Amino acid sequence: MRTAIGTSDYYVGGETFINRHIELLFGGDTVVVCGRSNGEDPYDKPIFERRAPLGGMDLLSLPFWTLWNRAQHATSRVPFGQAKRDLADFLRRERVEVILAEFGTQALALAPLANELEIPIFSYYRGTDASKALRARKIQVAYRKMMPRLAGVFSVSQFLLDNLARHGVRHDNAHVIPSGVDVRRFFPTDKDPLSCLAVGRFVEKKAPLITLRSFAEATVGTGARLDFIGDGPLLAPARALADELGVADRVTFHGAQKHDFVREILQRTQFFLQHSVTAADGNTEGLPTAIQEAMACGCITVSTRHAGIPEAIDEGETGFLVEEHDASGFTRAIRTALTADNLAQMSAKAxxxxxxxxxxxxxLHRLEAQIRMTLGR
Incomplete structure (x- = not known):
């Protein structure tokens, strides 16, 4: 089934879930509709870039279309003029049969034209688009107007669907399908005793300073080690805190790394640490791919009751969870994990x-089956 994958930026190496759909959905019979293209196309797909510069006539009509689209769709993201005609020509020329917008915000831009062309469109909610984005009332209104235009909705977690519903955004054909992990590539190897790993951007939502401080307090005298993979604005403060806490010799900051590097460390790591929290701007996780990858590698996870994480972790069986911002509880949970007497069973269960x-x-097959069932094919 010829599918257009709608995304914001293409190509982004870290967006493994989107790239997998581009490469493999319906046997790879896909094209890409993106907001911006950086010129990379590892899957050799036809690409349409929505945010091309406006021509003279479209610049003149921009104020009208901005007001019109806000009135009709509660958003100014909808293409108009030459951009709309070019996108319609692309979808017709490529004989697109269905559109999968990888984020709710991308669906806002594509749903009206999809309806005009009678192309069924689905939206996939993944995190920010069903958390932080909902802080803006205009997004709530736009989502509510968009729902009847969609053939269906997917989400990586029930938490995100519930969060949308709390803001009056519902669809009768909604399904939870996590991004998932390639369990044939992510699998356990021999574990390094007392090894811990944290993966993710050094940003507020990941709370790396809580993770670092709790690790330091929980592992005094144990010889446990912690690897951090990722970069971001809190990386420098984290390095300084490691020195202050006297654990710089047991903590390694690797910076941003390729996916294969992450996999190799996960495979030999015993404990995965992720103290996810809701950021001040409302940004949350969906269901972190890193946790799914850690479980596939047999890591025992210590994390928080945040977003879709409790949907993945069975407490006491595959990991331990605490409330967001509960630093002392996180310390105790790390200590409990390191001293548990059933580590082999927990690893196997993960x-x-x-x-x-x-x-x-x-x-992926579940996603394809649901789309086909919805369309009666």
């Missing part, structure tokens, strides 16, 4: 859970 719930081959 792996089997990943195989059962997060195998991305199975989840």
């Amino acid at each position: 792996r089997s859970t990943a195989e059962e719930r997060f195998d991305n081959d199975i989840l």
